Amino acid sequence: MTAPTRPATPIDPLTTERYLGLVADGDELAATRLITELLDHGVPAERIIVDLIGATQRRVGELWAANEWSVAREHAATAVSERAVATVAARTSPYPSRGRITLACVDGEWHGLPARMLAELLRLGGWRVDFLGASVPGRHLITHLHQTGPDAVALSCTIPTRLPRAHAAIAACRAAGVPVIAGGRGFGPGGRYAARLGAHAWAGSGEEAVARLATDWPPRHVIDLPTAEAQSHLGDEEYTHLLRCRPQLITTAMERLSAAYPTAHHYDAAQLESTVEDIGHIVDFLAAALYVGEQEIFTDFIEWTNGVLTSRGVPVTALRTGLRLIRDQLIDFPAAIAMLDAALVELL
Incomplete structure (x- = not known):
């Protein structure tokens, strides 16, 4: 005689909130215990991976983007979720x-x-x-x-x-x-x-x-x-030039930053380092957009970046300045100019 099949138990919102709290606290032990409890109660492993761990990681990303969590806290939460996935794997073979x-x-x-x-x-x-x-x-x-x-x-x-x-x-x-x-x-x-x-x-x-x-x-x-x-545009001349000149584009933009954006005169070392990273990301996403031939790649990135910077108290003027500092160095590259101009329009 076989035992009756136990119906799968769904993951309720309270469980999701509990798990988010555990990863927020970096409590790996409690998080893995929760995963084990869910498996013992018949929750399918697929649902734990998708509806609990995956959904929570998306929430973690949103909290970082909104400046409610630090990078360190996000990394710690991700490490807990990696362990949670390993727990699912160990219990299912x-x-x-x-x-x-x-x-x-x-x-x-x-x-x-x-x-x-x-x-x-x-x-x-x-x-x-x-x-x-x-x-x-x-x-x-x-x-x-x-x-x-x-x-x-x-x-x-x-x-x-x-x-x-x-x-x-x-x-x-x-x-x-x-x-x-x-x-x-x-x-x-x-x-x-x-x-x-x-x-x-x-x-x-x-x-x-x-x-x-x-x-x-x-x-x-x-x-x-x-x-x-x-595929004719993939890796074309403008993309190749941008890739080759990336270090100089960033260096020149930083050299001209204070004149174009006087607030930068008062930046401390950490703010200057973040600015270098942001300008580097601008160049990288512009290069990717040129490679594929898709304006949307660059425009979406600029829109997302604006939201992140705004949550950190950085005015949109700073981002517009960064775009112009890159644009001024690419006057002989029409596709890149068109993409930068479209992004500037989005920030009006």
């Missing part, structure tokens, strides 16, 4: 019944937790997963593919500035004959940049990736690369 997948974050992408959660969802879905972690250099990824012969590669990219490296990794995977499914917000709304860079498919969430791979993956035939016209 389904036998691989589908095939083998290599999962990696593209070179320079250090947000490894979303990919780690996907790895566990794929394992729960019956796949054998080689999770290579954050920021995997392309050459090492390809070496691994030749050594293991997976059925597919899953590439994670959460920040658009990593798209050029994502493109290189996708091209190398295709050359090795391994189909690629891309994921992460870095590939744009609806994954619009993934196909342009040569990926075979894109998934908007971990659950979507699992469903896609379970139903019609890997494809029987490797699809054709995007047309030459669709």
Whole structure:
């Protein structure tokens, strides 16, 4: 006689708030105990990963952006959630019944937790997963593919500035004959940049990736690369110039900052360091937008940056000044100028 199947227990809002409080306090022990309790009470592992850990991490990011949490607190919370995912993995060990997948974050992408959660969802879905972690250099990824012969590669990219490296990794995977499914917000709304860079498919969430791979993956035939016209702008002259001149663009902007924005005369060392980082991010997102040929990449970043800076008491004038200081150095590059001008209009 078999025991009756116990219905799955959903995760209620109070549990979510409790877990947020634990990660906010950096209480790894209590957080992992909560995960164990949920599993013991029949909450599906998938729901813990997606509805509790994933949802909480999005909230953590929002709290940092709103200047309610420091970077250190955000990092500590993420470390607790990484341990929570490991706890789920330790309590669930389904036998691989589908095939083998290599999962990696593209070179320079250090947000490894979303990919780690996907790895566990794929394992729960019956796949054998080689999770290579954050920021995997392309050459090492390809070496691994030749050594293991997976059925597919899953590439994670959460920040658009990593798209050029994502493109290189996708091209190398295709050359090795391994189909690629891309994921992460870095590939744009609806994954619009993934196909342009040569990926075979894109998934908007971990659950979507699992469903896609379970139903019609890997494809029987490797699809054709995007047309030459669709890829003609990738790595063009303006992008190459911006990449090569990045250090000088930042240095010159900082040299001219006080004259263009007198408040900067009173910046302390920490504020100056933050300003250098902000100008560097502006250049990097402009380069990514030029690489893909998408204004939206840059405009969305500037809008997000404005919100973050405003929450920290930095007026929009400071951001507009930074954009102009970069613009003044790129007068011979019409695509870059057009993108900077569009962003300046958004800040009016």
